[in-house]
Amino acid sequence: xxxxxxxxxxxxxxxxxxxxxxxxxxxxxxxxxxxxxxxxxxxxxxxxxxxxxxxxxxxxxxxxxxxxxxxxxxxxxxxxxxxxxxxxxxxxxxxxxxxxxxxxxxxxxxxxxxxxxxxxxxxxxxxxxxxxxxxxxxxxxxxxxxxxxxxxxxxxxxxxxxxxxxxxxxxxxxxxxxxxxxxxxxxxxxxxxxxxxxxxxxxxxxxxxxxxxxxxxxxxxxxxxxxxxxxxxxxxxxxxxxxxxxxxxxxxxxxxxxxxxxxxxxxxxxxxxxxxxxxxxxxxxxxxxxxxxxxxxxxxxxxxxxxxxxxxxxxxxxxxxxxxxxxxxxxxxxxxxxxxxxxxxxxxxxxxxxxxxxxxxxxxxxxxxxxxxxxxxxxxxxxxxxxxxxxxxxxxxxxxxxxxxxxxxxxxxxxxxxxxxxxxxxxxxxxxxxxxxxxxxxxxxxxxxxxxxxxxxxxxxxxxxxxxxxxxxxxxxxxxxxxxxxxxxxxxxxxxxxxxxxxxxxxxxxxxxxxxxxxxxxxxxxxxxxxxxxxxxxxxxxxxxxxxxxxxxxxxxxxxxxxxxxxxxxxxxxxxxxxxxxxxxxxxxxxxxxxxxxxxxxxxxxxxxxxxxxxxxxxxxxxxxxxxxxxxxxx
Numbered sequence: 111x112x113x114x115x116x117x118x119x120x121x122x123x124x125x126x127x128x129x130x131x132x133x134x135x136x137x138x139x140x141x142x143x144x145x146x147x148x149x150x151x152x153x154x155x156x157x158x159x160x161x162x163x164x165x166x167x168x169x170x171x172x173x174x175x176x177x178x179x180x181x182x183x184x185x186x187x188x189x190x191x192x193x194x195x196x197x198x199x200x201x202x203x204x205x206x207x208x209x210x211x212x213x214x215x216x217x218x219x220x221x222x223x224x225x226x227x228x229x230x231x232x233x234x235x236x237x238x239x240x241x242x243x244x245x246x247x248x249x250x251x252x253x254x255x256x257x258x259x260x261x262x263x264x265x266x267x268x269x270x271x272x273x274x275x276x277x278x279x280x281x282x283x284x285x286x287x288x289x290x291x292x293x294x295x296x297x298x299x300x301x302x303x304x305x306x307x308x309x310x311x312x313x314x315x316x317x318x319x320x321x322x323x324x325x326x327x328x329x330x331x332x333x334x335x336x337x338x339x340x341x342x343x344x345x346x347x348x349x350x351x352x353x354x355x356x357x358x359x360x361x362x363x364x365x366x367x368x369x370x371x372x373x374x375x376x377x378x379x380x381x382x383x384x385x386x387x388x389x390x391x392x393x394x395x396x397x398x399x400x401x402x403x404x405x406x407x408x409x410x411x412x413x414x415x416x417x418x419x420x421x422x423x424x425x426x427x428x429x430x431x432x433x434x435x436x437x438x439x440x441x442x443x444x445x446x447x448x449x450x451x452x453x454x455x456x457x458x459x460x461x462x463x464x465x466x467x468x469x470x471x472x473x474x475x476x477x478x479x480x481x482x483x484x485x486x487x488x489x490x491x492x493x494x495x496x497x498x499x500x501x502x503x504x505x506x507x508x509x510x511x512x513x514x515x516x517x518x519x520x521x522x523x524x525x526x527x528x529x530x531x532x533x534x535x536x537x538x539x540x541x542x543x544x545x546x547x548x549x550x551x552x553x554x555x556x557x558x559x560x561x562x563x564x565x566x567x568x569x570x571x572x573x574x575x576x577x578x579x580x581x582x583x584x585x586x587x588x589x590x591x592x593x594x595x596x597x598x599x600x601x602x603x604x605x606x607x608x609x610x611x612x613x614x615x616x617x618x619x620x621x622x623x624x625x626x627x628x629x630x631x632x633x634x635x636x637x638x639x640x641x642x643x644x645x646x647x648x649x650x651x652x653x654x655x656x657x658x659x660x661x662x663x664x665x666x667x668x669x670x671x672x673x674x675x676x677x678x679x680x681x682x683x684x685x686x687x688x689x690x691x692x693x694x695x696x697x698x699x700x701x702x703x704x705x706x707x708x709x710x711x712x713x714x715x716x717x718x719x720x721x722x723x724x725x726x727x728x729x730x731x732x733x734x735x736x737x738x739x740x741x742x743x744x745x
Contacts, residue, residue, distance in 0.1 A: 120150040124168060127155055131177035138212035138218070143335050143689075146218050166445025168409030171219050175226030183327075184208050190250045191231035191353075192330065195323025206328040212330025213238075216356055221337060225358025225412035227401065233318050235349035235356075237326055237635065238333050239342055240612045248314045255317060259285050269306055282309060284316045292316060295599070315634070323633040327656045331691045343585075343612065357367055358412035360402055361397035364388070371425040379452060382431040384454035387427055387448075387463075402467045409443040421446060431689065438466040530709075531693065533588070533717035537564040539579045541720040546583035548727075553586025555697070555717040557617065557641070568592070570605045573616040577609055588639055588659075588717075590617040596626035603627060607636040615658060617641040620648050628655055639695060644672065646680035653690035659715070660685070664708075665698035675707065682713050702726050 121141070125133050138146070153170040178185055178192065184205070185192040194209060206622055233247055249256040262268045262275075273280050282296035283289040291297055292312040319326065342352070368388050373382040373392040377507045391400060405411035407425065414420040426447045433451045439462060440449045453459040491529035526730065534545055537560050545551065561568045566576065577587040591603040603616040615637040618624040628638045632655065640652045644667050652660035662681055667674030681694045699705050699718040702725045708716070718726075 119148060120152070121145050121148040123151075123153045123170070125153060125155060126157075130170070130173045131180070131182060134174045134177075134215055135208050135211040137211075138214040138332070139207050143214070146214060147221075151222065160680075165446075165617075166411040167222075168224060169405070169443065171222075171224040172405055172410050172412075173228055174215065175228045177218075178226075178228050179331045180210070180636075184212070188231055188251060191229035191234070193231040193234055194322045194325035196322070196325065199321065201324060209325045209328035210332035210335075213329040213334075214336050215332075217333045217336035220352075220355045223414055224380045224410060225414070226356060227360070227405075227411045228745060229360070230353060230496050232349060232353070234326070234329070235353045237330055238339075239349050239352055240339060240635065241345060241349045242611070243315075243318055243635075245314065248317055252317060255285065255692070258316060263306060263310055269303060270300065280309070282312065284320065285313065286316075286320075290320075309562045319633065321722035327632060331656055334691055335689070342596055358414075360401065360412070362400045362413055362418075364392035366418050367391065367404075367425065369415075370421065371427065374426065374428040383429045383450055383453055383459065385428050386453070386459045387450060390456060390460045390463065399464070399467065403448075403463070406439075407441045407443065407448040407469055408446045438462050440466075464739075465574065497555060508563060531695075531715045533586075533695070533715075534723060535560065535697065535717040535719050537561050537566045537576055538720065539576070541723075542579050542583060545720060545723050551584055553584050553588065553615075554580040555588040555695075557590040557615075570602070573606060577614065580612060581610075585613050586615060587613060588615040588617055589643065590619075591627065593627075596623040596630070599624060599627035600630045603631045603636060603638075604634065607631070607634075611635055611637070614655065615639050617661070620651060620660075625655065628657060632656060641697070643681075644670070644677070646677045646684060649681040649684040649692070649694070652692045653685055653688050656690065657692055659693050659695040661695045661697045661717075664696050664704060667698075677710055678708055678713060682711065686712075 123137060125137075151167060153166045155170075177183065179187065183192075184195055186195045198205070216226070216230070232250060233243065235241070236243055236247070245256070245260065248260060259272075262272050265271075269280065276712065280301040282292045282299045282301060284292060289297075292309070293299065345456075347355075368391075373381075373384045391403070395403065401411040404413070408421070418425065423445050426445070428447055429450050429452065431452075435451055435458060437451045437454050439451070441447065442449070450459065451462075451463065516655050519743045529716040532550055533553050533555045534541065534551050535555045536542075537556050542554065546554070554576075556573070558568045561572070564571055573589045577589070580587045591605050591606060592597045593599040593602050597617055603618065606616050607614045616631055618628045618631070619642040620640045621642075623726065624640070628640060631638050638655070638657040639661055640648070640655065640657045641661040643652075643660055643662045648662075649660055660681065662674070662678050664678060665672040667677055678694065678696055683692055685692050693715045694713055695715045695717060696705070696708055696713060697717050699716060699722055702722060705718065705722070706728075
């Protein structure tokens with residue numbers, strides 16, 4: 111996305127109510143992300159008249175959300191919300207594509223300000239925001255498991271007492287039936303006091319994510335394609351905040367609802383019916399019934415993210431002079447209006463209202479006229495952060511919506527960093543202090559050869575110290591794991607990432623052992639770069655794994671008589687064609703001209719040495735012009 115004019119102005123969907131979930135999954139997998147970000151989005155239901163004025167779109171989002179709670183959903187409901195069904199070992203591409211599509215759907219709902227009638231589990235929310243999973247998550251998900259299997263091991267002599275209770279030695283296997291090895295040879299490896307912590311971490315990880323790693327990975331990929339992780343992190347959106355954005359309020363506040371509503375009551379009889387209505391909402395309807403009423407009248411069972419004050423147009427109650435006390439209430443979702451009739455008592459009004467809500471989830475909302483997208487401001491914030499708009503500032507109203515979306519304090523200004531990601535390829539701390547404060551670099555990359563050249567020991571402690579220096583100026587540090595096999599590469603990678611999983615990216619070579627290690631690291635929530643790539647086909651491996659970066663060595667490919675430029679172009683086309691989240695990080699860049707040539711072909715992620723960085727900054731004519739400006743100021 112280079113500028114605003116490259117984005118489609120509108121996205122219109124034709125859907126069928128009977129197949130709402132399956133069609134939503136097809137739409138969100140096949141539709142390009144740029145179209146999902148179109149400023150205007152509308153819906154038409156097959157066999158239903160009317161033009162979407164906002165109510166149909168709200169109804170469609172709500173209907174898909176309800177379907178995700180149903181029996182045909184790829185999600186299941188656990189203790190604190192929805193999570194992927196598992197195990198996913200036998201899932202093929204079709205099933206995993208479904209989770210990618212659902213990730214895109216949820217992100218689009220968040221961006222467009224459409225809270226959904228579902229609760230996403232805390233584990234899923236933490237994975238989407240790269241939060242840290244903890245013992246409390248295990249306790250919420252499975253209290254008995256935590257109480258009887260985990261907490262005893264945290265006590266003094268707990269291992270011995272648990273083995274006595276089980277009547278057998280504890281080994282590195284899961285607690286489920288049938289049990290599975292938590293490590294290679296886990297059925298034979300006994301748990302001792304010295305590795306009790308390792309066992310507990312593996313046991314809890316298996317309970318939280320076991321058998322669902324691929325599904326969660328596809329779900330993350332889809333979500334981040336629409337709402338990038340770096341934007342969530344930059345706006346300090348954590349798991350709790352994201353959960354609120356996705357689900358909204360599941361119990362509309364009757365007092366707030368009435369406060370920000372209006373009524374069309376011109377006489378005492380109409381006023382009496384309106385009073386009965388609000389009294390019934392506050393005292394006689396349960397939370398679920400209030401949600402159904404809100405959906406009946408507006409198309410959405412959840413208030414907007416900012417509450418009823420942000421509902422546009424405001425909710426309204428009208429008592430129609432037409433019809434009779436025997437008629438059920440009706441609604442016009444295009445203008446968020448509920449129409450009542452001259453009921454003879456509050457009891458009769460409540461009876462008719464509940465009758466109207468019985469089959470509400472199956473019926474279409476009323477039609478309206480086309481109106482502007484009321485959540486355009488929230489979308490503008492995302493596009494700004496992605497560098498997608500030529501105009502650097504949204505209108506005041508849009509900025510206000512953007513602040514509300516992320517809960518910002520007054521004085522917030524949206525980040526303006528563009529799509530390109532530049533990395534400084536060095537272990538020289540003096541270069542960090544010289545170049546990183548410029549603000550053009552997204553992070554730092556290193557590898558063992560660079561460490562050796564810059565006289566830095568290749569140890570975990572040394573790399574953590576380097577990362578600490580880099581983090582003074584930037585928020586991403588790539589360091590390469592080492593080891594003779596997958597197990598050692600994984601162990602080293604986990605130690606490297608241990609400093610900060612959100613900011614450390616672990617590089618592993620694109621060997622068979624490296625690929626095995628990458629899979630395990632990804633399952634642990636570690637950010638991974640597949641490095642030392644010399645062929646376009648390795649981009650398929652990277653996208654198959656779902657790593658964050660794949661790093662082709664441009665200069666070294668050319669040194670080995672391979673057309674490095676062609677291989678980089680093909681990698682870029684493969685990743686773009688598949689639609690994965692992987693970025694092609696071009697390494698081994700020898701000069702600025704090579705980078706410029708690649709950038710002209712659409713590649714946007716590069717790592718290069720301080721020498722090349724200084725070349726990029728040098729432009730004698732610019733320096734001369736700046737000097738002339740200064741002289742002009744002096745007169």
